[in-house]
Amino acid sequence: MNILVTGGSSGLGKSIVEKLSLDKKNHIYFTYNNSIQSSKNICSKYPNTTSIKCDFTNKLELDIFLENLKKLNISVLINNFYSWPKNPLMPGTFLTKNFHKMDENIFVDEFKNNIIPNILITQEVIKNFRIKKFGKIITVLSSFLDSPTIGSSLYISNKNYLKGLAKVWAVENVKFNITSNTISPSFMLTPYTLKMDERLIDQFKNNSDELMTVNNVSEKISDFLNNVDTKYEHDISL
Secondary structure (H helix, E strand, O other), X not given: OEXXXXXXXXXXXXXXXXXXXXXXXXXXXEEEOOOHHHXXXXXXXXXXXXXXXXXXXXXXXXXXXXXXXOOOOOOEEEEOOOOOXXXXXXXXXXXXXXXXXXXXXXXXXXXXXXXXXXXXXXXXXXXHHHHHOOEEEEEEOOHHHOOOOXXXXXXXXXXXXXXXXXXXXXXXXXXXXXEEEEEEOOOEOOOXXXXXXXXXXXXXXXXXXXXXXXXXXXHHHHHHHHHOOOOOOOEXXX
């Protein structure tokens, strides 16, 4: 199968790419923006992977990517890309100001940078899925949707928007043998979140000594792709 993983050069995305590429019947296309060396290393180690440079916040690059996407004959889309708000006070975290203190333009910018690319990519892939009468979509969400923490309004609102879309994708495309499912991992340590204040990390452990790892999640996604047969959206919470 041809599989597209958005944001696949680091963190969870990288783990997903590496896990799925172990099956030699798969060819994994993955996007990256700044992680050039990591992308080269992945492609060197796994011959059945192809990296695609795209800054989803750049309209020209996104338009070129969408045009090239038509030629890839994708069968599985994993919506993993998400650009967390840049926060110099708390780097490596999705936490920003309290909701009532945030400027409306921040919400507009984050929606434009994160949701719109996901929408356009999924639209393009679904068009091909409907022709083939087959396709699978998995969208990475977050367990924080059920228990949001203070300062997470940007992240939670955007992920909830994707959750709603995932349900619509399922209902609208069930007769074309297209599935749309979501996975909601709890807080994970990645190269990005390692920059967080360790006191915040301790809070996310929720009375547990262990945090979710990217490998835990990529394993579940691999199992999900191989075993899921539902035609309607459902969520796996981890």
